[in-house]
Amino acid sequence: METSGDASRVDLLPGTLDLIVLCTLATIGSQHAYGIAARIERVAERSIRLNQGTLYPALVRLEQRGWINGTWQTTENNREAKYYAITRSGTRALAEQAAWWQRSAGLVNRLLTSEAE
Amino acid sequence: MGGVRRFFWRLINVIRPSREEASLAREIASHLSLLEDQYRRRGQSADEARRSARLTLGGVERTKALHRDARSIRWLGDLVADTRYAAPSFARTPGFTIVAVLTLALGLGGNTAIFTLVHRVLVNALPVTDPAQLVELRLHQRERPGQGRVQRLVSRLSDVPR
Numbered sequence: 586m587e588t589s590g591d592a593s594r595v596d597l598l599p600g601t602l603d604l605i606v607l608c609t610l611a612t613i614g615s616q617h618a619y620g621i622a623a624r625i626e627r628v629a630e631r632s633i634r635l636n637q638g639t640l641y642p643a644l645v646r647l648e649q650r651g652w653i654n655g656t657w658q659t660t661e662n663n664r665e666a667k668y669y670a671i672t673r674s675g676t677r678a679l680a681e682q683a684a685w686w687q688r689s690a691g692l693v694n695r696l697l698t699s700e701a702e
Numbered sequence: 703m704g705g706v707r708r709f710f711w712r713l714i715n716v717i718r719p720s721r722e723e724a725s726l727a728r729e730i731a732s733h734l735s736l737l738e739d740q741y742r743r744r745g746q747s748a749d750e751a752r753r754s755a756r757l758t759l760g761g762v763e764r765t766k767a768l769h770r771d772a773r774s775i776r777w778l779g780d781l782v783a784d785t786r787y788a789a790p791s792f793a794r795t796p797g798f799t800i801v802a803v804l805t806l807a808l809g810l811g812g813n814t815a816i817f818t819l820v821h822r823v824l825v826n827a828l829p830v831t832d833p834a835q836l837v838e839l840r841l842h843q844r845e846r847p848g849q850g851r852v853q854r855l856v857s858r859l860s861d862v863p864r
Contacts, residue, residue, distance in 0.1 A: 618729065619736040636760030637733070641726075642772030649711040649773065650704030662739060666732045667725075678704060 594634045602643045604686060607679045610653060610671040617666035618644060644669060652678050715774040716782060726769050730762055 597605070609621050609628075616624070622637040629635075647653045652675030658668045671679070715721055737755035738748075746754060759765060770776075792799045830836065 619733050637758055638760035638765030638768060641765055641769045645769055645772040646708065649708035651707050652704060660736070664732060664735055666736065667729045674704065
């Protein structure tokens with residue numbers, strides 16, 4: 586465990602970032618990497634450590650799987666940015682992954698909170 | 703399904719490693735300018751904003767490396783790059799190449815031959831006193847001749863199961 590000053594901030598579990606990005610895109614619609622990072626940080630209320638650059642491998646993995654799709658568009662401040670949108674197979678994958686995550690997280694939770702019998 | 707698709711794209715990126723490099727550079731530049739806008743709105747100077755943006759991203763080169771590792775298959779890409787580098791130098795010095803290949807081939811062949819022998823004679827020898835006397839007993843089904851199963855190795859007729 587980290588013992589530095591921001592010990593209350595956690596690193597993301599490996600493998601969960603893809604699910605988080607997919608879920609974010611399903612919730613807020615088409616968005617660029619900066620927007621996704623901003624949204625994740627807002628939802629997490631500064632409780633995670635996120636180098637925004639680590640989103641890029643997740644975005645590549647999701648795009649190569651055909652779960653998201655990137656297109657170049659213009660932001661409201663007239664900057665160009667690559668916007669990602671979740672695809673139909675991405676929506677299906679999100680449902681499966683979320684169910685899997687809830688099952689395994691629920692199991693760990695039960696084990697942690699169960700009292701000795 | 704997604705896994706197969708991803709494998710295909712990763713293979714393409716092994717063959718053409720720089721295929722997405724320009725688009726990635728453009729995307730990171732755009733990300734940095736969005737971050738700089740954010741820090742400038744919070745009152746930082748242009749220089750400060752540029753530095754903060756890079757810190758929040760976690761380094762441009764590092765991000766590019768992460769992207770490369772995810773979009774391609776690193777060890778296969780390295781292998782392709784090494785081969786592309788090595789092949790011309792082998793072609794330039796054919797004498798050396800032939801000697802090196804022959805040396806390796808002889809070494810590997812000799813090793814394999816000797817190990818096979820040792821394996822047969824010492825490691826994998828049958829646990830009986832006189833292996834030459836062993837008989838292989840096959841059972842056949844009348845309807846399907848030729849498809850015998852090795853039932854047992856016996857050395858004395860009295861060992862045959864009834």
